[in-house]
Amino acid sequence: MADIIIKNAYVLTMDPDLGDIENGVVVIENGLIKEVGRSTGSTADKIIDARGCVVMPGLINTHCHAGMTLFRGYADDMHLKEWLEDRIWPAEAKLTDDDIHIGSLLACLEMIRSGTTSFADMYIHMDRVAQAVKESGIRAALSYGMIDFGSKEKADAELKEGSRFVSQWNGKADGRITTMYGPHAPNTCSREFLIRVKEQAVKDKIRIHIHVLETEAELNYMKENFGMCSIHFLKDIDFWGTDVLAAHCVWLSDGDIKILAEYGVNISHNPVSNMKLASGIAPVAKLIASGANVCLGTDGCASNNNLDMFEEMKTAALLQKVGTMDPTALPARQVLEMATVNGAKALGIKSGVLKEGHNADMIIVDMRKPHLTPLHDVASQLVYAASGKDVRTTIVAGKVLMEDFMVTCLDEQDILGKAVQTSKNLASRIDS
Structure with missing residues (x-):
């Protein structure tokens, strides 16, 4: 017997072989997808009638x-240098383990509500982020953000x-948590440190998450100090590979695109964050045309203000x-x-299909x-008209985390209350 059968749905499989299935069925068993089709002979303990709805892969941030x-709304409408040095970095220095746990639970709650089933995270106090992921039921690829600023002592401690x-x-968390190495960026990590991180990642068979350009x-810093941009710098130390996730990649030449x-x-x-901080427009259309694998992220709430991947999809399309x-x-x-x-x-x-x-994500x-009526083209409607608020049910690893707009995996009101109080306490520590 299966665990869940979703019926009467418009199934957007994202699998080119299967295509879209009108009035389709999805069968879930032991955390995996057992069947996708027009009908099924399976039975299940739980039947979800998705009439008038689209069933699709969960979004991946x-x-x-x-x-x-x-820090949502804490430092808006500022130049990046002042934003970082005067507001964000001093505030981050005051963060505690408990702050990060509550903030991460709030993030997981927001993502579950808005249709994100997996996310990649790079930050500090990461044990508490992992704990929040474990508690919430969401899937995540987590990395501790490492910065050495050229200090051998700091490099040793960060890599450790x-x-x-x-x-x-x-x-951990029944396989929902995977880990990555997270060197912050080429301009905040030394050449020697980046070489060590790559070697360690290859040895451990672990992926790498890094900010780039x-x-x-x-771009100017790297050229002035190394005579080349970040893309060529990382190529020079054999850093690049299919195991690397490079965030942003805004300031790219055609030669950089070819290398990636x-x-x-x-x-x-990360279009919304790039727009808000006036960082620039990443050449996404050129990257995709070159054959590069381009995905989407929101960045943090200090430079985006929400984690709604539906909004990110629409913005990405319009910005290109x-x-x-x-x-x-960049069509829908x-x-x-x-x-x-x-x-x-x-x-x-x-996941992703x-x-x-x-995975039954x-x-x-x-x-x-x-705002979603009439429905001429499902893909276009999802990208240009829908929002995270239209997500009715979220399932990760075969477990229902939200059903009929009600979050079932976390105590939503408790998290909201704690987040408000935690942010107030944090603000008072920052100002003291």
Whole structure:
């Protein structure tokens, strides 16, 4: 007997072999997808009638700083240098383990509500992030953010902590947690440190998560200090590979794009954050045309304000259209691939498509809404008209985390109350 059968759904499989299935069925058993089709002979303990809804793979947020939910609206409308040095870094120095735990629970709650079933996170106090992921039931690829600023002593300590976290948490929470090494960026980590991180990651067979060319300032710094940009710098030390997830990648030349595609680097595009901080427009259309694997991320709430991947999809599509002055750039189906299939590939997880044998990570989107009517094209409607608020049900590893808009895996009111109080306490410590 199966665990769950979802019936009467428009099934957006994101599998080119299966295609979309109108009035379809999805069968879930032991955390995996057992069947996807037009009918089934299986029986299940739980039947979900998804009439008038779309069943689709859960969205995958490939670049996030979950604990930064506590900084939502804390430092808006500022230049990046002042934003970081005057507000964010001093505030982060005051964060405690408990702060990060509450902030991460709030992030998990927001993502579950808005249809994200997996996310990649790089931050501090990561044991408490992992604990929040474990408690919530969501899936995550977690990394401790490492910065050495050229100090051998700090480099040793950072790599030791990064290695401890990787070893302690990889495969935990019934396999929902995977770990990554998280060197912050080429301009905050020394050449020697980045070489050591790559060697350790290869030895441990663990992926790497890093910020790359988010800003023009980074580009100028690398050229002034190393005579080359971050892309060529990392190529020079044999850093690139299919095991690397590079966030942002805004300031790229055509030659940089060719390198990223050649080495199979995964690129996490963060359009809302890039726009809010005026970092620039990543050449996503060119990257995709080159064959690079481009996925989507929200970045943290200090530079985005929410974790809604539906909003990120729409913004990504519109930004490429206006950035290239081509209305055909990044069509709806392609941006859906970025948020599902491509994200799963970047994190090395068997999710992102509704297909037999894959993780039962999926969402049910209620299309019976005024702003989603009439329904001419499902993919277009999901990208250009839907929002995270339209997600009715969220399922991860075959477990229902939200059903009929009610979160079942966490005490929502308790988390909201604690988040408000925690943010107030944090603000008072920052100001003291």
